[in-house]
Structure formats: structure tokens, C-alpha cells
Amino acid sequence: MRAVPSASSLERWSLQTILNAIGQAPLQFTVKGGEGVSPAGVKPIANIVIRDLPTLLKMMQNAEIGFGDGYAEGTVEVEGDLVGALEAAYRSIAMADSGNCVAGLASRWIERLRANTPRRSRENVHHHYDLTSDFYQLWLDPLLVYTCAYFPTPSITLEDAQIAKMDFVCRKLQLQPGEHVVEAGFGWGSLALHMAKRYGVKVTAFNLSHEQTVYARQRARREGLSNEVEFIEDDYRNISGKFDAFVSVGMLEHVGASHYKDLGGVINRSLSPTGRGLLHFIGRDRPAPLSVWIKKRIFPGAYTPSLREVTEVFEPWDLSIRDVENLRMHYAKTLEHWLERFERSAWQVSAMFDPKFVRTWRLYLAGSLVAFRVGTMQLFQITFARSDCQLLPWTRDHLYAQQPSREDDPKWTHVMS
Amino acid sequence: MRAVPSASSLERWSLQTILNAIGQAPLQFTVKGGEGVSPAGVKPIANIVIRDLPTLLKMMQNAEIGFGDGYAEGTVEVEGDLVGALEAAYRSIAMADSGNCVAGLASRWIERLRANTPRRSRENVHHHYDLTSDFYQLWLDPLLVYTCAYFPTPSITLEDAQIAKMDFVCRKLQLQPGEHVVEAGFGWGSLALHMAKRYGVKVTAFNLSHEQTVYARQRARREGLSNEVEFIEDDYRNISGKFDAFVSVGMLEHVGASHYKDLGGVINRSLSPTGRGLLHFIGRDRPAPLSVWIKKRIFPGAYTPSLREVTEVFEPWDLSIRDVENLRMHYAKTLEHWLERFERSAWQVSAMFDPKFVRTWRLYLAGSLVAFRVGTMQLFQITFARSDCQLLPWTRDHLYAQQPSREDDPKWTHVMS
Numbered sequence: 001m002r003a004v005p006s007a008s009s010l011e012r013w014s015l016q017t018i019l020n021a022i023g024q025a026p027l028q029f030t031v032k033g034g035e036g037v038s039p040a041g042v043k044p045i046a047n048i049v050i051r052d053l054p055t056l057l058k059m060m061q062n063a064e065i066g067f068g069d070g071y072a073e074g075t076v077e078v079e080g081d082l083v084g085a086l087e088a089a090y091r092s093i094a095m096a097d098s099g100n101c102v103a104g105l106a107s108r109w110i111e112r113l114r115a116n117t118p119r120r121s122r123e124n125v126h127h128h129y130d131l132t133s134d135f136y137q138l139w140l141d142p143l144l145v146y147t148c149a150y151f152p153t154p155s156i157t158l159e160d161a162q163i164a165k166m167d168f169v170c171r172k173l174q175l176q177p178g179e180h181v182v183e184a185g186f187g188w189g190s191l192a193l194h195m196a197k198r199y200g201v202k203v204t205a206f207n208l209s210h211e212q213t214v215y216a217r218q219r220a221r222r223e224g225l226s227n228e229v230e231f232i233e234d235d236y237r238n239i240s241g242k243f244d245a246f247v248s249v250g251m252l253e254h255v256g257a258s259h260y261k262d263l264g265g266v267i268n269r270s271l272s273p274t275g276r277g278l279l280h281f282i283g284r285d286r287p288a289p290l291s292v293w294i295k296k297r298i299f300p301g302a303y304t305p306s307l308r309e310v311t312e313v314f315e316p317w318d319l320s321i322r323d324v325e326n327l328r329m330h331y332a333k334t335l336e337h338w339l340e341r342f343e344r345s346a347w348q349v350s351a352m353f354d355p356k357f358v359r360t361w362r363l364y365l366a367g368s369l370v371a372f373r374v375g376t377m378q379l380f381q382i383t384f385a386r387s388d389c390q391l392l393p394w395t396r397d398h399l400y401a402q403q404p405s406r407e408d409d410p411k412w413t414h415v416m417s
Numbered sequence: 418m419r420a421v422p423s424a425s426s427l428e429r430w431s432l433q434t435i436l437n438a439i440g441q442a443p444l445q446f447t448v449k450g451g452e453g454v455s456p457a458g459v460k461p462i463a464n465i466v467i468r469d470l471p472t473l474l475k476m477m478q479n480a481e482i483g484f485g486d487g488y489a490e491g492t493v494e495v496e497g498d499l500v501g502a503l504e505a506a507y508r509s510i511a512m513a514d515s516g517n518c519v520a521g522l523a524s525r526w527i528e529r530l531r532a533n534t535p536r537r538s539r540e541n542v543h544h545h546y547d548l549t550s551d552f553y554q555l556w557l558d559p560l561l562v563y564t565c566a567y568f569p570t571p572s573i574t575l576e577d578a579q580i581a582k583m584d585f586v587c588r589k590l591q592l593q594p595g596e597h598v599v600e601a602g603f604g605w606g607s608l609a610l611h612m613a614k615r616y617g618v619k620v621t622a623f624n625l626s627h628e629q630t631v632y633a634r635q636r637a638r639r640e641g642l643s644n645e646v647e648f649i650e651d652d653y654r655n656i657s658g659k660f661d662a663f664v665s666v667g668m669l670e671h672v673g674a675s676h677y678k679d680l681g682g683v684i685n686r687s688l689s690p691t692g693r694g695l696l697h698f699i700g701r702d703r704p705a706p707l708s709v710w711i712k713k714r715i716f717p718g719a720y721t722p723s724l725r726e727v728t729e730v731f732e733p734w735d736l737s738i739r740d741v742e743n744l745r746m747h748y749a750k751t752l753e754h755w756l757e758r759f760e761r762s763a764w765q766v767s768a769m770f771d772p773k774f775v776r777t778w779r780l781y782l783a784g785s786l787v788a789f790r791v792g793t794m795q796l797f798q799i800t801f802a803r804s805d806c807q808l809l810p811w812t813r814d815h816l817y818a819q820q821p822s823r824e825d826d827p828k829w830t831h832v833m834s
Contacts, residue, residue, distance in 0.1 A: 091805075094804070094805075151811060152811075152812055152814070153811065154811055285731070285732065285736065285737045285738070285804055286731075286732040286733070287732070306728065306732055307724070307728050307738055308725055308728035308729075308732055311723065311724050311725035311728070312725075314702070314703075315702065315703040315704070315723055315725055316703070319702070320702045320743065320745075320792060320795065321702070321724055321741065321743060322743045323741065323742060323743065324738065324740065324741035325740060325813065326737065326738060326739045326740065328737075329809055329811065330811075374805060375737060375804035375805050378737065387511070387702055387792035388508075388511075388791060388792050392746055394568060394569075394570065394571055394746065394747075395569055395817070396742065396813065396816075396817070397569070397816075397817035399813075399814075400812070400813070400814035400817045
């Protein structure tokens with residue numbers, strides 16, 4: 001006959017199970033009022049306090065959802081540094097998972113089954129991007145650029161890094177005055193307006209978010225750019241016309257793996273014979289499911305693909321990949337800025353939303369920061385062109401020159417003249 | 418009753434069939450002594466003269482093999498510019514083929530069935546690379562670098578461009594004095610010796626070619642680098658030990674599509690925790706069979722993959738793609754130099770080999786030049802690292818700085834310190 005375990009030893013066993021699920025990360029787990037459990041022989045980075053038994057049970061069923069929802073609801077508390085605790089957990093999980101490709105392969109096929117139809121895309125976009133812009137203004141840069149910034153040096157401000165990112169994208173696209181650019185997913189319109197203002201191009205830009213479209217149109221009017229930039233509230237699949245460049249910054253994550261060939265088809269039919277383009281998106285080193293909590297609470301319908309998966313945008317069509325840059329650490333740095341600003345404005349966010357909302361967003365920003373820092377997530381910029389595009393720079397050094405002076409530079413040449 | 422066609426109308430019909438097979442390129446085809454056939458309304462770039470009926474029949478069966486073998490044997494002559502004629506043909510074929518993915522998909526699976534076993538790899542390598550180095554010395558640069566050069570500006574010499582390429586590779590690898598590099602496929606040893614001499618690293622290098630290994634070892638002795646560089650005549654699959662960097666320039670083309678995961682496994686087991694690497698190879702925008710003539714007469718066992726196919730090297734392992742650069746136009750320029758030097762030395766090549774050999778190599782060099790110029794072929798450099806590699810530059814501008822001065826540069830940082 002085995003002895004019936006005591007309540008406290010059941011608790012210990014439960015906490016050990018959670019600890020195993022996150023690869024024995026150097027963290028202490030405690031049920032409120034009870035004794036802490038942590039991996040033997042290491043000093044825990046933080047103490048995760050679980051306030052009640054329902055939360056403990058939820059975490060045992062699914063550590064990620066249980067922790068995420070518990071943190072949001074306040075039934076899980078992190079005593080110590082949230083970012084440090086998440087970083088420890090991510091690293092341990094990555095170590096425990098390394099070489100495990102089965103989950104990745106499975107996720108790839110599950111993703112294909114969940115098609116982002118135009119209607120579902122609209123609902124998904126509404127969930128996140130139709131939050132009032134007042135909220136995003138509290139912690140984004142003043143131009144409201146809600147994608148990875150580019151830090152030529154890590155010490156520059158977020159404001160400068162977002163402008164540097166927009167210039168970097170324009171340089172990669174080699175925009176010429178008078179050209180016509182199509183943008184898929186324009187956010188609050190910053191890149192479209194920047195391209196028009198600084199590079200003298202016309203822009204036609206698409207976005208499913210009603211709030212963002214209204215906001216972007218107002219900005220265009222205020223800046224006197226309504227003739228140069230047209231903001232259209234519509235699905236990227238409805239893009240029509242011919243353009244010199246195609247650009248999409250931070251939309252591919254919402255396209256869904258089963259629609260990459262369609263997106264490529266849109267690009268292919270939209271680009272002129274000398275057309276080129278750029279995709280900027282969050283990716284992975286290998287196919288893997290997006291965090292279930294992020295997908296459930298933050299970004300429904302989102303998927304972050306590996307480079308292999310993304311080649312489906314290009315390979316079926318007359319498109320040639322010219323350049324791929326992994327800017328992962330730039331997103332970690334961007335998120336450091338966002339999280340810091342979010343914390344500074346938390347009291348204002350609290351006045352706009354409930355405490356659960358604040359904690360949900362804090363966890364989302366902190367978790368994303370850590371995912372880029374430890375390499376769970378990557379940020380890819382892919383530059384592409386028609387296979388026979390004649391407008392090719394010999395090298396990429398024009399991206400790093402102090403002053404872009406294309407016209408006088410002998411390295412810029414119509415190669416196949 | 419239909420009239421029996423005359424000999425000359427049969428000839429015309431045959432030539433039209435060939436012209437259709439190459440997408441009605443602006444070329445004239447003539448059976449010697451007969452009347453020329455060319456697309457209506459265009460001035461032909463060159464006249465392709467077929468000397469006898471067996472060659473005409475062979476070209477009708479397979480335009481590429483028939484033309485290639487006929488050109489090599491002298492039963493097909495090109496009156497006019499060979500490069501111009503090939504360029505016209507490649508462009509027309511590309512136009513006619515665009516959107517036809519079936520051939521590509523089929524080729525992918527056929528490639529997988531033809532495994533490059535260690536024994537077959539050895540035979541394939543012998544076929545091309547064990548030709549006497551005296552021959553390659555006639556038309557390569559003095560260092561015998563038989564891969565795509567890098568032209569910071571297109572006007573520099575081939576010699577300078579090959580040195581620039583080796584430096585570019587070393588910069589992308591961020592080599593540090595005292596580190597240990599493994600090289601898969603070392604050619605005549607130039608890059609290994611360059612890395613040891615200029616960057617202070619130790620190199621262990623693998624190659625299946627006996628001639629090249631003997632030659633490279635002699636060079637290492639002559640340059641006093643035998644302690645720093647070890648040249649091993651063996652298959653990349655037999656690489657053992659741990660290294661700070663993995664580099665392979667121009668070998669992937671000979672690995673074969675069914676072995677990419679194996680190559681990734683070799684890289685994965687060879688790299689230290691801060692390891693990084695570079696693959697430099699000829700690729701395609703989408704899977705497509707290698708020219709049958711090139712495969713039969715020049716590079717048995719070779720295959721030039723699309724980026725999608727190459728991700729199989731990385732995705733199954735703990736490897737993260739940091740940077741992909743397409744240097745296609747640099748290979749076109751390299752081949753212009755090689756072809757020009759080859760033509761200048763043709764009389765010396767004739768003294769070493771028979772006329773068929775000279776014509777075969779002329780066609781191979783001219784055809785390759787055109788393939789890169791029109792975009793049939795691409796040249797990719799992929800830089801990769803462990804997912805959690807801490808030695809990451811913030812940007813790529815160090816590749817373009819006049820003087821690499823890593824130690825004092827604040828942009829170089831151990832990001833996750």
C-alpha cells in the first residue's frame with residue numbers, strides 16, 4: 001500500500017511538472033503561501049507565484065497558456081525581473097527542443113489548413129490594429145511605426161532608428177523620383193508618406209484596418225500629400241495596376257502559409273519589367289508553431305515562417321531574390337524601447353483599459369523582446385527583382401554610404417546595356 | 418494526294434523545328450550549302466551552320482546536346498558572335514519557359530534519386546578538377562581561384578577581384594586571429610592560404626581532387642604555411658573536430674540535392690557554440706535541371722539548387738541564416754575575363770589538347786557567361802551562424818568599410834553580454 005500524498009507534496013509534484021515543461025529553467029515556482037520549487041543547485045532568477053489552484057491546474061495542462069492568462073489576470077505574479085525570467089525560460093525551452101523538428105513540420109501543415117480568407121483576415125486585423133491610435137501613441141515613436149526599427153548604431157533613439165529603417169527600405173528598393181510604389185499593409189501610413197516626401201515617388205497603399213486608414217488619410221491631407229499617396233482600405237489580394245516597386249513591412253506574418261503563392265502572384269502581376277520589391281517580416285530558423293498564447297490573445301491568424309516557406313512567394317514566379325538580411329537583434333532593441341515606453345505610460349494605459357489589458361500587453365512586449373534576443377524569432381528583409389531586371393547595383397555598399405549619390409556613382413550601372 | 422516534300426523543304430522544316438525549340442531566337446540556321454531559316458521580320462544575330470545531316474538529326478532530337486556536341490566536334494559552326502548568339506537563345510528560351518514549373522519539379526526529384534555517393538563524387542571531381550593545373554593557369558588568375566570573383570567596382574582586374582572575393586568571404590566570416598576554420602572543397606588552396614596569411618587563422622581543408630591537393634600542399638610549403646594550413650584529400654563527409662568557422666566556396670554544386678541535410682549535419686557537428694559559416698554556390702531562382710550538355714560533358718553529378726532547396730542545409734539543425742547575397746553579375750564579369758583569357762591562350766590549349774577540347778571549353782565558358790548575364794543562373798553567398806551566436810555585428814557596413822577595425826568599433830559588440 002502506498003501512502004496517500006499530502007496536499008503539499010501534490011503541489012510540489014505539480015510545480016516540478018511545470019518546471020520540466022520549461023526545460024528546468026533557473027526559476028522558482030511557488031503556490032502562494034507554500035514552499036518554492038526550483039532546479040537543484042541553481043540560484044533562481046525570479047520567483048513565479050501562482051495564486052490559486054485553478055491557475056496551477058491550467059498551467060499543468062498548458063504551461064504557456066496557463067502562465068500567459070494567469071499573468072494577465074493577476075493570478076500569476078513574477079517576483080523579480082520579468083524579462084530576465086522569460087529569457088531564462090525561452091533559453092531552457094530552446095535547449096530542450098533543439099533538433100525536435102516534428103512539432104515544426106506538424107505546425108506547417110496545420111497552418112495550411114487555416115486559410116486567412118479575406119473575411120477572416122479582416123477580423124484578425126480588427127482584433128489588433130483597430131485599437132485606438134491614442135493607445136499606440138503612448139509607447140510607439142511619434143510617427144507610429146509599429147515594426148522593427150533599424151539601428152545603424154545601437155545607441156540612437158527609437159525615433160531616429162525608425163526613420164533609418166524607412167530610409168534603409170527605400171535604399172534597398174532604389175527608389176527613383178516619379179516612380180510608382182505599391183505598399184501592402186501600411187500601418188498608420190508612415191512609410192508611404194516618407195517615400196513620397198523624401199524619394200519623390202507616388203504610392204498606392206493597402207490596409208484592412210479601418211482605424212489606421214482613416215488616420216493615415218488625415219496625415220496625408222495634413223502633410224499635403226493626398227495627391228502623391230493613396231491609402232486604400234482593402235485586402236492585398238485586390239491590388240491592381242502596374243508598379244515599379246512592391247513593398248510590404250510587417251504584413252507577411254498575417255498572410256498565412258497557405259497564401260504565399262497567392263501573394264507572389266499579386267506581386268508578379270503588379271510589377272513592371274524593371275520592378276523590384278522588399279518583404280520585411282518576422283520569421284523563424286525552422287518551421288515552428290507561433291506561441292499559442294500570442295496567437296490566442298494577441299495575433300489571431302498570425303504565422304511566422306521560415307525562409308524555406310517564404311521562398312514560395314518567389315519561386316513560382318519570375319522573381320529573383322537579390323538580398324536577405326536578418327535583423328533579429330534590431331527587433332530586440334526596438335522592443336526594449338517599446339517596453340520601456342510602455343512601462344512609463346502604464347498609468348495612462350490603465351486609464352484607458354482594464355488592468356488585465358495592461359498586463360497582457362506587458363507580457364506580449366517582454367516575451368517578444370526575449371524571443372528576438374535568444375533567437376526564437378528572426379527578422380528578415382528580402383529584396384527581390386525580376387530575373388532580368390537591369391537596374392542592379394554592383395555591390396550593397398550604397399546602403400552604407402553616408403550620402404546616396406546614385407547618379408554620379410560609377411558603381412551604379414545599367415549592367416546589361 | 419499530298420505532294421512528297423522535296424529534300425530542301427524537309428531541311429527547312431527541320432530547321433524550323435530547331436528554331437521553335439529555342440523559342441524563335443533571332444538566329445539564322447543553315448544546313449551547309451542550303452538556304453538559311455530565321456524568324457520572320459528580325460535581323461539574325463548570327464548564322465548557325467550545320468555541316469551534315471547526322472548533326473541536323475541530333476539537333477532535332479535534342480537541340481542542346483546536338484548543338485553542344487556539334488559545336489565541339491566542329492560540325493556546327495557559329496558565324497558571328499558566339500556570346501551574342503547564345504545570349505539571344507537563352508533569352509528566347511527563358512521567355513518561352515517562364516511559368517513552366519513542371520520541368521523544375523521533375524528535375525528536383527530526379528536529382529534526389531541520383532545520389533552522389535563518396536565514390537561517385539570522387540569520379541565526378543576527377544573528371545573536371547584533375548585536369549593538369551597547367552591548363553587552368555592559362556586562363557585563371559595567377560592564384561588559380563576557380564570560382565566567382567567579387568568586383569567592388571566592375572573595372573578592377575580579375576586578380577584584384579579574386580583577392581577582393583577572398584577578403585569579402587573572410588569579412589563575412591568575421592575571422593579572428595587564432596581561430597580554426599574548416600574548408601570544404603579547397604580548389605588549388607588559395608582561400609585557405611589567404612585566410613591563414615591575412616587573418617591569422619588555422620585552416621583544415623578538404624578536397625577530393627588528388628591533383629589539386631598535391632598542388633595546394635606544395636604551395637603551403639613554398640609559402641611556409643604548412644603548420645597553419647592542412648590540406649586533406651578526402652570527402653567533406655569525413656570532416657571531424659570542432660571549428661570556429663565553416664566555409665565552402667563552389668562545392669555545393671557538386672554535393673547533390675539529396676545530400677543537403679547531410680552537409681548540414683557535418684556543419685552542425687563541426688561548429689563550436691560561437692561558430693558561423695559561409696556557403697558560396699551557383700544557384701537558380703527556381704528548381705530547374707542543369708543544362709544536359711554541361712552535365713554530360715563538363716560537370717557530371719552537378720546540380721544548381723534554388724534557395725528553397727538549400728534551406729535544407731540549415732533548417733534541420735541549430736543554424737540561423739544571417740545574410741544572403743546574390744552576386745550573379747559578378748560571375749558574368751568573372752566569366753568575361755576567363756573567356757577573354759581563354760581565347761588569348763587558345764593556341765596554347767590547342768598544343769595541350771585536341772581541337773574538340775578547345776571548342777568544348779569555349780562553349781562552356783561562353784554559355785556560362787550568358788547564363789549569369791541573362792539570369793538563368795544566380796550566385797548566392799549565404800552567411801549563417803548558430804541561433805544563439807553572440808558575435809553579431811549590428812549592421813553589414815563593416816563589409817564595406819575601407820579598413821576593418823573591429824576591435825575599436827563600437828558597432829561591434831557582444832550583443833547578449
